[in-house]
Structure formats: structure tokens, C-alpha cells
Amino acid sequence: MESTVSSPGSTTVAQTAQNTGISANSLARSFGHVVAVENIDFRAEPGKVTALIGPNGSGKTTLLLMLASLLKPNHGTISVQGIDPVSNPRAARAVLGWMPDTLGMWESLTGREILTTVAALYGIAKSDAATRAQELLELVSLEELADTPARVFSRGQAQRLSLARALVNNPAILLLDEPASGLDPGARVQLRVLVRQLADSGKTVVISSHVLAELDEMADAAVFISKGKTVRSQTLAEAGTQIRGYTISVLDVTRLREFLEAKNIAATYAQDFDSPRGSAKVKLASETEAAALLKELVLGNIAVTTFAPSAGLLEETYLSLEEGTP
Amino acid sequence: MSAPVRERQVQPRAELGYLSGIRTIFKLEILQRVRSRGWYMFLAMWFTVIALVVGLTALNVGAQGRGTGQLMFELVVAFVLFFGLLIAPALSSNSITGDRANGTLAILQNTLITPGQLLLGKWLAAWVTSLGFLIVTIPLLLWAMTYGDIYFPAVPGLLGMLVLELAIVCGIGVGVSALANRTLFAVLISYLLVAMLGLGTLIAFGLSMELVRVDVKASNQEWSEENMNGDDAIWDPNDYTCGTTLYTQPAYATDRNTWLLAANPFVVVADAAPRPVLKPGQDADLIGPMGGISEMVRSSQAGIANTIPCLNGIKNLDTLPEKSSPLWPLGIGLQGLLAAGLLVAGRAKLRTPAGRLATGTRIA
Numbered sequence: 001m002e003s004t005v006s007s008p009g010s011t012t013v014a015q016t017a018q019n020t021g022i023s024a025n026s027l028a029r030s031f032g033h034v035v036a037v038e039n040i041d042f043r044a045e046p047g048k049v050t051a052l053i054g055p056n057g058s059g060k061t062t063l064l065l066m067l068a069s070l071l072k073p074n075h076g077t078i079s080v081q082g083i084d085p086v087s088n089p090r091a092a093r094a095v096l097g098w099m100p101d102t103l104g105m106w107e108s109l110t111g112r113e114i115l116t117t118v119a120a121l122y123g124i125a126k127s128d129a130a131t132r133a134q135e136l137l138e139l140v141s142l143e144e145l146a147d148t149p150a151r152v153f154s155r156g157q158a159q160r161l162s163l164a165r166a167l168v169n170n171p172a173i174l175l176l177d178e179p180a181s182g183l184d185p186g187a188r189v190q191l192r193v194l195v196r197q198l199a200d201s202g203k204t205v206v207i208s209s210h211v212l213a214e215l216d217e218m219a220d221a222a223v224f225i226s227k228g229k230t231v232r233s234q235t236l237a238e239a240g241t242q243i244r245g246y247t248i249s250v251l252d253v254t255r256l257r258e259f260l261e262a263k264n265i266a267a268t269y270a271q272d273f274d275s276p277r278g279s280a281k282v283k284l285a286s287e288t289e290a291a292a293l294l295k296e297l298v299l300g301n302i303a304v305t306t307f308a309p310s311a312g313l314l315e316e317t318y319l320s321l322e323e324g325t326p
Numbered sequence: 327m328s329a330p331v332r333e334r335q336v337q338p339r340a341e342l343g344y345l346s347g348i349r350t351i352f353k354l355e356i357l358q359r360v361r362s363r364g365w366y367m368f369l370a371m372w373f374t375v376i377a378l379v380v381g382l383t384a385l386n387v388g389a390q391g392r393g394t395g396q397l398m399f400e401l402v403v404a405f406v407l408f409f410g411l412l413i414a415p416a417l418s419s420n421s422i423t424g425d426r427a428n429g430t431l432a433i434l435q436n437t438l439i440t441p442g443q444l445l446l447g448k449w450l451a452a453w454v455t456s457l458g459f460l461i462v463t464i465p466l467l468l469w470a471m472t473y474g475d476i477y478f479p480a481v482p483g484l485l486g487m488l489v490l491e492l493a494i495v496c497g498i499g500v501g502v503s504a505l506a507n508r509t510l511f512a513v514l515i516s517y518l519l520v521a522m523l524g525l526g527t528l529i530a531f532g533l534s535m536e537l538v539r540v541d542v543k544a545s546n547q548e549w550s551e552e553n554m555n556g557d558d559a560i561w562d563p564n565d566y567t568c569g570t571t572l573y574t575q576p577a578y579a580t581d582r583n584t585w586l587l588a589a590n591p592f593v594v595v596a597d598a599a600p601r602p603v604l605k606p607g608q609d610a611d612l613i614g615p616m617g618g619i620s621e622m623v624r625s626s627q628a629g630i631a632n633t634i635p636c637l638n639g640i641k642n643l644d645t646l647p648e649k650s651s652p653l654w655p656l657g658i659g660l661q662g663l664l665a666a667g668l669l670v671a672g673r674a675k676l677r678t679p680a681g682r683l684a685t686g687t688r689i690a
Contacts, residue, residue, distance in 0.1 A: 098436050
């Protein structure tokens with residue numbers, strides 16, 4: 001699990017440009033009458049993993065395509081490492097790595113050939129391309145399948161190859177569209193570690209995913225979009241201070257109810273039908289408040305079995321956005 | 327992801343040479359093609375069919391004197407051209423729409439490759455692939471040569487134009503492929519365009535006949551007594567005089583509309599190859615399909631002078647132009663314009679960041 005990923009500030013072209021990450025302002029893009037992105041502000045810092053979160057059809061992929069220099073926004077500005085991908089797409093592509101949600105691969109080519117071909121398309125010399133391909137294959141644990149046609153790859157393997165492909169030019173900016181879908185739990189953990197390392201090495205990593213619990217452990221910041229608009233940008237540190245739901249499981253739910261009602265804390269209760277066990281869900285303003293309540297419960301002699309946030313940090317925000325109460 | 331990796335820094339140059347980009351795309355295309363087994367089966371079938379046709383032709387005409395080799399040679403050229411026109415559009419129309427459907431086009435577009443390099447690489451690959459059809463027929467061409475009666479000055483013209491025609495058809499296919507959103511649609515449009523060249527030119531020529539109908543003053547041919555009563559062997563069809571009684575007769579001035587045939591691929595190939603000049607008294611060799619087309623076009627170009635032996639009381643042999651102007655430069659020009667136009671339009675369509683997208687399509 002310990003792999004070292006190319007450090008930033010080293011040799012990519014990106015570093016000759018300013019290492020400013022991504023910033024996009026009031027982006028809009030429509031396809032005919034369908035407005036995919038209405039008004040998105042987006043920022044991603046170098047050295048950080050920025051999660052892009054939103055329901056299906058909220059404009060995540062459209063946003064990533066605009067950032068990846070493939071789609072022209074109708075309105076708004078983008079800066080990728082200080083480069084405008086609309087006016088100077090080639091310079092932007094030199095510093096970009098993009099992993100699309102559709103896993104297109106040249107099926108009759110082997111993993112190694114795919115990587116060396118893409119390397120050649122970045123102008124990397126043949127011998128360097130071979131070295132790079134080998135490194136990347138090891139990085140995504142595909143050495144054994146390196147010389148097998150991509151046709152026989154499973155979805156998870158294709159996913160890893162696609163990630164390796166996005167890394168061929170050692171990009172300073174990495175855009176990952178749903179990279180975890182289709183991966184088995186082991187590969188998800190590996191992906192998480194790898195993404196973390198890539199960010200720690202100074203790259204700007206943008207990752208869109210539905211699996212919010214996973215993003216919790218990887219992301220430093222999150223941008224929530226819904227119906228083509230940025231609804232919230234926050235860092236995970238900020239998320240820690242927001243009102244969160246906690247679930248308290250106890251051996252005797254009646255006693256818990258009496259205790260909470262005495263303290264005027266609103267809660268919803270659930271009880272097992274064959275025992276006094278049960279749980280309560282409460283909303284608490286901060287982690288400090290949660291710690292204080294737990295202490296009181298224990299001191300009040302309530303038999304608490306678990307006391308934990310009902311949902312992950314990002315999920316909490318996501319759900320609160322869906323309720324319309326940010 | 328688990329192994330410790332010592333990463334050597336590889337420095338992308340952020341510069342992709344123009345030719346090296348084209349070469350990479352070319353290699354990518356060819357690599358995919360040579361790995362498909364269907365492709366080899368197709369080539370084998372192709373060889374078998376042509377070998378059968380050519381072999382049977384050789385058997386049939388073998389006894390009829392000179393020209394068997396030439397006939398076989400031209401037959402192979404005609405076949406490769408005919409099937410090239412049928413196969414090349416299908417092969418090349420898939421080259422970009424296929425990538426679009428697979429999601430690999432956007433991956434290419436996201437690298438340093440330019441739309442022009444992408445198109446040129448794909449076009450070259452489609453062309454080289456279609457040349458495969460010519461290459462597998464080399465044994466048959468060599469066999470034709472063993473008859474020793476091939477008119478060699480025509481060989482470079484026939485083969486060169488054939489190669490050029492395949493390049494144009496592939497250019498049309500790749501250009502349409504870049505413009506179309508779906509493979510089926512691209513194949514359909516390329517076929518229609520190629521059919522427009524192959525059949526459309528014939529139809530246009532036929533339909534324009536009414537427009538070039540003119541009334542001419544003709545008179546009867548009169549043959550001398552000796553010629554009429556003489557032995558068949560010494561009968562000279564050109565030894566006649568024209569009568570003085572003129573009458574009006576409808577005729578087709580095909581010299582005015584033969585140019586409509588110029589863009590026909592068969593006409594281009596046939597017209598570009600020089601024809602053997604018969605020495606006086608020499609029997610004409612067996613004529614192959616390309617030679618036939620060439621002679622028909624030349625006589626059509628001559629127009630009324632060729633079809634009316636006595637025009638205004640003057641013998642047509644006296645007024646017939648020595649040589650008609652070649653038609654193929656016009657043909658190849660028109661075809662080149664069509665292919666180039668499609669490729670240029672296709673290049674604009676491949677440019678990213680993309681502005682307008684057709685409804686129902688995705689970039690990736």
C-alpha cells in the first residue's frame with residue numbers, strides 16, 4: 001500500500017506554469033434547450049482532493065468536460081494552472097489528466113500499448129514512454145495483465161488502466177469522473193490511498209463520486225452542485241462544525257427518552273419490539289456539543305452502546321441540501 | 327497500487343511533432359486492424375474470388391490470340407477498383423464514429439494531438455488498409471504478366487490511378503466519419519457519395535442526352551464498286567465518299583456532356599492510362615474492361631464527328647480530331663475537391679473545446 005507518487009515541483013510542464021490549481025467562475029453550458037450547467041463556481045487547490053458531489057444529471061460530467069478542455073462553456077471563465085483551456089487548449093492538456101466516466105479503451109491493444117500510445121501522443125520519447133508505462137502499470141497493480149488485450153479486462157481493471165492512462169503525462173491537475181464505480185472493496189482502498197498520495201505530492205485532484213462515505217476519507221474539500229448550480233463549497237473542516245445528526249443506541253430506550261426529554265433535546269426514537277433496546281436520532285450543533293451530551297449520558301448512567309454520526313460528513317451536507325435546508 | 331514504485335521522472339515535452347502525431351494515430355489504427363481475425367478471412371475470401379474470376383477468364387479467352395494477359399490485368403484492376411469502392415467507404419466510415427461510440431475519441435482529443443493530425447493519421451491508415459486489397463492481388467497481376475502481352479506503358483497509369491482513387495474514397499469515408507455522429511449514418515452517406523461518383527455520373531450523363539440532341543445535316547456514305555465487290559479481306563471501311571444529298575437527322579453532341587463522366591472512378595483510371603497505338607495492318611488485341619471504358623469515353627468525347635460518317639457532305643474522318651483532351655484531370659480534381667472539402671469540414675467538427683454539439687450526442 002505504500003507507493004510513492006511523483007512529487008510535485010519536479011519536472012512536469014505544469015510546474016513551469018503557476019501551480020494555482022483550478023478556478024472557474026460562473027460557468028454555464030447548455031445543449032440545445034437542455035441547460036446542463038447553469039451557474040457553477042468551482043475552485044480546487046493544489047495538494048488537495050476536491051470532491052465534486054451532486055445527484056445524477058446535476059452537471060458534474062459537463063463541468064469536468066469543460067475543465068478538461070473538451071467542451072466550451074457558453075459563459076464564464078476557467079483557469080487551469082493559470083491557463084485558459086478555451087483559448088489555449090493544448091497548453092492546458094499538457095498539464096491535465098482526465099479520467100472519463102465512460103471507460104473507452106482500444107480493445108485489441110494491451111494495457112502497455114495503450115499507455116505507450118497515449119504517451120506518444122503527449123510527445124514523450126519512445127524509451128521514456130516504455131518506462132512510464134511500466135511505472136504506471138505497477139502503480140495501479142496491473143503488471144500481470146500488462147500484455148493482455150484490454151478486451152478481457154474486467155470493469156475494475158479497465159478502471160485502473162483508465163486511471164493509469166490519465167497519469168501518463170504526469171499531470172498537475174487530475175480530473176477523475178466516478179473513478180470508484182465498479183471497483184471491489186480492496187481496489188477502492190487502494191484507489192483512496194493512491195488519490196491521497198497524488199494530492200499530497202502537490203497535484204490538484206478533482207474527484208466526482210456518488211459514494212460519499214468514501215469521499216469523506218479522501219477529500220479535503222467538497223463542492224456540491226445541484227441542477228447545474230453550485231449550492232455549496234466547503235472544506236471538510238467546516239463540515240465538522242455544522243449541525244449533524246447523531247444516532248444513540250442504548251440498552252433501554254425508555255430511560256434514554258426520559259433523560260433527553262428532561263433536557264429538552266428533540267429526538268426521534270426507535271425501539272426493538274422484543275426488548276427495551278432501541279435508538280434515538282438527535283441533531284447537534286457541533287462536535288463539542290456531541291461530546292458534552294455523551295458525557296452526560298454516561299454520567300447519567302444510561303447504558304449507551306453506540307454514539308455516532310448518523311451519516312458521513314459529506315452525506316450529511318448532501319442530505320441537508322436535498323431537504324433544502326443547508 | 328500496492329507495490330512501492332520508484333518513479334523516474336519522465337518529462338513530457340508538451341510538444342508533439344506534427345508527423346510524429348500522425349504516425350502514432352496511424353500505428354494505433356493499423357495495429358487494431360491487423361489484430362482482427364475477420365480482416366484476414368476477408369482478404370482470403372477476396373483473393374479467392376478474384377483468382378477464380380481471373381482464372382476462368384484466362385481459360386475462356388486463352389485460345390483467342392493476343393491480349394489475354396492484358397485482359398486479365400485490366401480485369402484485376404477493375405475488380406480491385408470495384409470492390410475498393412464497395413469496401414473502402416465501410417472501412418473508413420467507422421474510423422471516427424467508432425471511436426466516438428467507444429469513448430476513445432475524447433481520450434485522443436484530450437492529448438496534444440490536433441484534429442488535423444488525427445484525421446490525416448486515420449485517413450492514411452484507411453488508405454493503406456484498402457491498399458491491402460491491391461497487394462493481395464499481386465500474384466494475379468504477375469500471372470497476367472506471364473502472358474507477355476501487357477502494354478507496359480499503361481501499367482503505371484492504371485495502378486497509380488487505382489491507388490489514388492482508393493485514397494480519395496478513403497478520404498471521403500474518413501471525412502464523413504468525422505462529420506457524422508453515428509457509424510450507420512456515416513456508412514450510408516459515404517456509400518451515397520461513392521455511388522454518386524460511380525453511378526450518379528452515368529445517370530447524369532444519360533439524362534443529359536436530351537439536352538445535347540441536335541439536328542445535323544447528314545448524307546449517305548458511298549462506297550466504290552471495287553471496294554463493295556471485293557474480297558472481305560481487302561474491304562476497307564474507311565474508303566468511302568459522301569453523297570451530296572443532305573438530309574436532317576437527329577444526333578447527340580456527346581462532346582458537350584462527356585465531361586459529366588469525368589468524376590467516375592472507372593473513367594479516371596481508364597482515361598489516365600495510355601492506349602496502345604495500332605500500327606497499320608496490326609490486329610487490335612483483345613480489349614480489357616479498362617481499355618473498353620477508355621475507348622468509349624474517347625469516342626463519346628469526339629461526339630457527332632464520330633457517330634455521323636458524313637456531316638454536311640464532308641467525310642468525318644477528315645474532321646475527326648487526332649486526340650481528344652484527357653478527361654481524368656477534371657475527374658480527379660472534382661473528386662479531390664469533394665474529399666478535401668469533407669476532410670476540412672470534419673476537422674472543424676473535431677476541434678475541441680467543442681462549441682455546438684448535435685442533439686443526443688456526448689463528448690464522452
